[in-house]
Amino acid sequence: MRVALFTDTFLPDVNGVAKTLGRWTRFLESKGAECKVFAPTSMTESDHDPFRVERFYSIPFLLYPECRLAIPNPLHIRKSLHAFEPTIIHCATPFNLGLFGLYYARKHGTPFVASYHTHFDQYLSHYKIPWVEPTLWKYMQWFHQSCRKVYVPSVSTRQHLEAKGLRNLEIWSRGVDAERFHPDVNRQQVLASYGVDASKFIMLYVGRLAPEKSVEVAIETFEALPEEIRSNAHLIIAGDGPSAASLREWYGEKADMTFPGFVQGKALAELYAAADLFIFPSATETFGNVVLESMAAGTAVIGAAAGGVNDTIEHEVTGLLCPPGDVSAFVGAVRRLYGSYETRRSIAKSGRAYALRQSWEQIFNKLYTSYEEVCDIGKVSSIHSDSARMIR
Structure with a gap:
């Protein structure tokens, strides 16, 4: 399995999304999968893994300045993806970088999944721009319509997205490191x-x-x-x-x-x-x-x-x-x-x-199985597509 992951935040950024995606890529690699991450430049000085992550110039995102919007280099991304030949594309962002992942997946018939991490629609009223919400949801529906799976972290998030018209939703919960977080301190x-x-x-x-x-x-x-x-x-x-x-x-x-x-x-x-x-x-x-x-x-x-x-x-x-x-x-x-x-x-x-009881190992094993199912469906679709072309 070769996974191309597009995200607006990644290690060494310090936030829940970056940490979760960092854990996930390490888990994938422990399973023998290859990973290529496409992410904005990090504002954290010590980028401890520069070779696996393709970085792009970025600007602050209006609703979340700590999260960056990449200004991608299309030629660079295209060359990198062609060389990597991903068997599945995962977009953890529907914005700039995510669009390149979506475009490549559609053009090459690569299995495409997404994960939803932030209720940006609920941020809009706090930042005095609630009028943007209808446009945001039209875009979100368009972006996610090609997804074989949209991974969401909780039941309430799934219900929220279902009410907005998104489909193929699957829960990808979160775990905790109980060895680090424990009650025994001075x-x-x-x-x-x-x-x-x-x-x-x-x-x-x-x-x-x-x-x-x-x-x-x-x-x-x-x-x-x-x-x-x-x-x-x-x-x-x-x-x-x-x-x-x-x-x-x-x-x-x-x-x-x-x-x-x-x-x-x-x-x-x-x-x-x-x-x-x-x-x-x-x-x-x-x-x-x-x-x-x-x-x-x-x-x-x-x-x-x-x-x-x-x-x-x-x-x-x-x-x-x-x-x-x-x-x-x-x-x-x-x-x-x-x-x-x-x-x-x-x-x-x-x-x-x-x-x-919220083990990262158990949660990631479930997600890995879902990836495998998506890739198997992609293989079947590709075979049918090839057969149809041969008949024509």
């Missing part, structure tokens, strides 16, 4: 490294700091807590993004809030485990990797009852769900978990048990 040492008092009740948000993530709901929830809780609590907002500067300007001087910026790797895993509670109010997630990571770290989660978060959290069992944007409901959920250690412990224990 809480006092971890929190001391951020200048936070470990005797406090620690609430944590991790994610992109941007309007569509509803970070302000987490902050407003914290500020609306009764004084007897607020005086004994501390909020950590970990992440970066377009809202970071304004959030630090408004709240950065508060003694009971900490903005450590972007945290990753071992430090992130330890921060999850050191917190008493993880709060994630985003209603625009296709999956919500951070929720699963927090569960694996043994930290109770409160999330928005929408999108992929709603699929990951089983209300009252592996976490608590609140209506999106409902600060009073989030406050009530925090008060409940603050007031009952047993409830918090039970939810955290169930959440970790759930996370331990």
